[in-house]
Amino acid sequence: NLLSDMMSVEDFVAIASYFTIFVSGTVLNIIFIYVIINGTRSAVGQAYKHILISFAICNIIFASMEFIAKPGIFIYGTSLMTFSHGFFQSVKPWGFLSLCIFITMYGINTALLTLHFVYRYIVLCRHNLLHIFEESASIAAVTLSVLSWGFIYGFITFYCFAATDDYYEYANPSVYTRFGVDAHSLSFFCIFTHKVVGGVTTIYWLSTLGLGLIFLMMIITFGLMLFCGVEMYRTLKRTSMSQKSKALQTQLLKALAVQSLLFHAIGCIYLHSNRSDSNNVLHM
Template sequence: MLWLHIIQYSGFFLAQITNAALVYLILTKAEKLFGTYRHVMCTFAMYSLVYAWIEVFTQPVMHIKGPCFIVFMESPLKYTGWIGNFITCLYCGSFALVISLLAAQFFYRYIAMCKPELHPKIEGFKLTYIFIPCLVCFVLWFEFVYYGMANTVEKQIYMRKELQSYYEEDSTRVAFIAPMYWLINEKDEREWIIGDLIGSAGCVCIIAVCFSTIIFCASSIYFTMRDASCHMSPKTLELNRQLFFTLAFQTLLPFVMMYSPVGLLIILPLFEVYVGAIANIVPATLAIYPSLEPLIAMFCIKEFRKTLCCRKSNKISSKATTYMTSSSSAIL
């Protein structure tokens, strides 16, 4: 638990630094390069800052036992009743915004590259339209978790010994959400809990829809760039390639660090795979993720990389010049 909290706090502070740096680069360097698209990039970076705050307010701990997967709070707000449960659901709902905002970025690039005749329809104030599906995904995920994975007495009883022995935590007091897929009734028969199954299936469907959108848009953009390479100027083609690879890596990172592990945690209880406290590898990767995401844009986009490297070089050369001047003065 100590190491998990160290990782969570470290990830939070690093995320504030890296995302703030990316927002600064977008605001100062991206206007002439990307036009309206810079607003979409900036929205994603700003949301990463918010996600880091939600994560540190929750400080989630995860555990799997039998058909139950639990996410409970370990922050100072863990005994605040409905407030703690609401924040935990908000933390889970934030996963939907990450993947849906990435899908929105791919959709914008798809319109710009493959359907330029539709581009005026997402310019100016109309740009906000592409974020509406993101909010819908967030609300749906929140509702699936809030109602489909609710904190119930049955789950408190089922996880009481497990939480007490591993974390010295009282399941009747701590805020948590947990999908529990079935109970064993008096006849020793498996009784499926339909609400929890629907909640988990809904979350998986949102991930599938968003990733399908990304794959469709990414493949269309790739083939369009390949076919139009002889019609574009080298500079324009290079810029589009930088944006394409930036988005590709920004999608691959959460797929590895966020959605694949979370998807496994949702599915494994169906097969009663006992994972126990090893599941806390997942909140550790979720805490690190928002600090790494902006680094991809910083180093994949040439103008951002040049700005960072030049400033570093200028500082080094400035120090060297100062040193040489002082040395010359001493000799004189």
């Protein structure tokens, strides 16, 4: 009975933490949207306002999908499983699809965050390219690029990281030992690039390709953010613009850096909490 009560308390704390993060994140983003619409200076630019609002809306959707999917993480040997213990955990294929949509929204948010840096870089360092964010055709192309970036993340998860018979054979005994359930009953995706048995390494190329593409996409986005950030910093150091304009651009750069750090810090918190809770999530 005591063990059962402890499990109930742990389950309640896990649910409460998810709900608190979801509600607080949603409320903060709604407030942020209100401030952007009603409280920002005209000097910020209409295009940048739209980027900020889009990022806030996508953050709300991202938090909603995290709340719905409730991803948990289980690592065994050379494999990593991300499983759903949310509303659709036992409803196939919706539990798996909710995880794919969650990863899709992560990709879109990453692309939008990179777009922030690119836009500020163009405003400060390549002002002649600002028409990209003013012409309808260019705006449509940028929007399509952002959505496509997220779609690629989701498609890689759906196609390259789907569970295989090799993964079930490799990890199912450990999953059952850890959680007391058969892996076939779970909704999850897995990264399973290789296994080593008796000194022989077997490579699973589809998962390896997917992981390589994800790493490449992360390098591209982080590289762009770093490049644009460094160039903006250098430009602000040597620019001859007025003190008022320079102060505004410096504030925007600092806000962008903080926003980027917060986005990735929250991702790390989710990852840590999901790993910490993975002993009990399947009892929810």
